[in-house]
Amino acid sequence: MPASRRRATLATVAASAGVSVATVSKVLNGRSDVAPATRSLVQSLLEQHDYVALPQRRGETAVLDTIEVEFDTDLNAYSTEIVQGAVEAGAELDVAIVVSIRTNADRTGTWARDLAATGRRALIAVTSELTTGQLAALSRAQLPLVVIDPLNLPQTEVTSVGSTNFAGGLAATQHLLGLGHRRIAYLGGPATAACNQARLHGYRAAMEAAGAPVPPSYVRTRHFHYQDGVAGGAALFDLIEAPTAIFAGCDEIALGVLEAARARGLRVPEDLSIVGFDDTQIARMGSPPLTTVRQPLREMGGVAVRTALRLAAGERVDSHHVELATELVVRGSTAPASPTAPGHA
Template sequence: MPASRRRATLATVAASAGVSVATVSKVLNGRSDVAPATRSLVQSLLEQYDYVAPPQRRGEPAGTVEVEFDTDLNSYSTEIVQGAVEAGAELDVAVVVSIRSNADRAGAWARGLAGAGRRALIAVTSEMTTRQVAALSRARLPLVVIDPLNLPRNRVTSVGSTNFAGGLAATQHLITLGHRRVAYLGGPATAACNQARLHGYRAAMETAGAPVLPGYVRTGHFLYYDGVTGGAALFELPETPTAVFAGCDETALGVLEAARARGLRVPDDLSVVGFDDTQIARMASPPLTTVRQPLREMGGVAVRTALRLAAGERVDSHHVELATELVVRGSTAPVPAVPPASPVRPVPGRAAEES
């Protein structure tokens, strides 16, 4: 093999930097006992040499799997982590949970994961760039994504649920209760899971002959605050909805709060459906009707799939979808006989005439 094609070693980098192999190893593992100037030099040489850790040898311990988020953990994240940890315990593999902070430098990020002994990466609701996927490939670090916000053109293994079927079931449930003015509050417009849930909602509305009125579809970030602000905006429309399908449980709880602030009673005046069936759905007041997404199972499947890829095995499919299920609780009811009143808007000049 030509010298230019040979895999760079720690000794190669150490010799170029004029430091010991131990120092290079410390930089790879994120140790703090390295002078800043030395750390910067070693990192630039690792980048230059495109260094990646050697592949795992047969018979060595399985190492660790990293489950990485790009935002703060919430009720959805907790369920994913629980499933991943349980699967890791069964397989005698440690699961490390992190929040991405330095993936802008794709090469250094991937090498850091490999250097820390990670055997695979599971990215949850993250936006993955082509550069990041390529850097992980060079580091021979398998990637599995759960509910990605986007999918690069590269062939990436992913785990999700039947989001379209879930969106369809949620909306059909509301239509069966007599609702025709049904709104949708979702997550990021580009997220594949959000698009599938929205398409399920639209399919149910079209099949029932129920029009999707202007302003009835809103996107956000799958957060509680999006439900509060989105719900408030819906209740200001000329024709207010009698039901709201929220793209996640947190958003649905925000809608409950927006309804409370408006003086609307759930489910007497307004029905609300969520998505996920996290713990907060059961703790809500009233308990939330929602689409159960098997989050723990998704975390477990992702870990097992990642380890199969790390072992060099082929997987049957590059995308796995687990079934969703509608769970009916107390936040939905038949459409009210008298729909909630539309907001009263002052007529310009009226007050002056009456005075």
């Protein structure tokens, strides 16, 4: 559809006025903290673009724009952080955020068209693996898409938001190597997930640079779930040369490893060091609290919302893939390697 026939959005008016979306929102809501000249310009452009807010429901504030944030699995600590960031950005920009859980089986032929028909301005898909057909359906429905932590490698025409997963995996492994560990295992998520591959590559790069061997049995990929950490940890502890440290691909996996270690009578960090990934709330609730790689999940949610609004306004984005910086957070689940630890001699 030509840009001139699209319903104007706050982002459209903001771009024309050279102001932020928040400023346009303030003018619409009658806020007093806008300079008179700016208010006059914005009001003029609202009329020029024939801006129309979505209908107001009785007893509710008018909804100006709606973005759908879609997950393909139940919400957990990771997804809650992303939702929080998206909601905070939506509140700042006067955008409604709708959260849904939808598997590939639910994405039927009318899925994209139904989203557009219900007033969605854009779709944010989190850790989803969208098929070529589904991408085409979104394109036909003229519904912009932003993917957060895509499970499959993003295509050039798909806009995505992630973090520096390789650098995070590198930092996590280097931290364990610096503590004297050499038998370090990696327990990650799906083998085909782009974020998992990057974290694994960071781990392998650090191990190779240190001259530390990586036996095939030390690399295991399952899912980003707690129970996978329990099962994967138990399998690693059964090895003749069990690892003295484990880098887990997410905090849930790391907590599962922590439980597997407890069941075997292994002390963390005295007998086993564990590093997670994400730095969700559960990382701070572990016993001991997890050393982990902080992924700026709330910021990723906010960036996705702002990017989705730009795409909905027909604007170009500077890059089809944006990576936010990760940071190692050291807590109580890692310590220097102990050659006399039970089961690790």
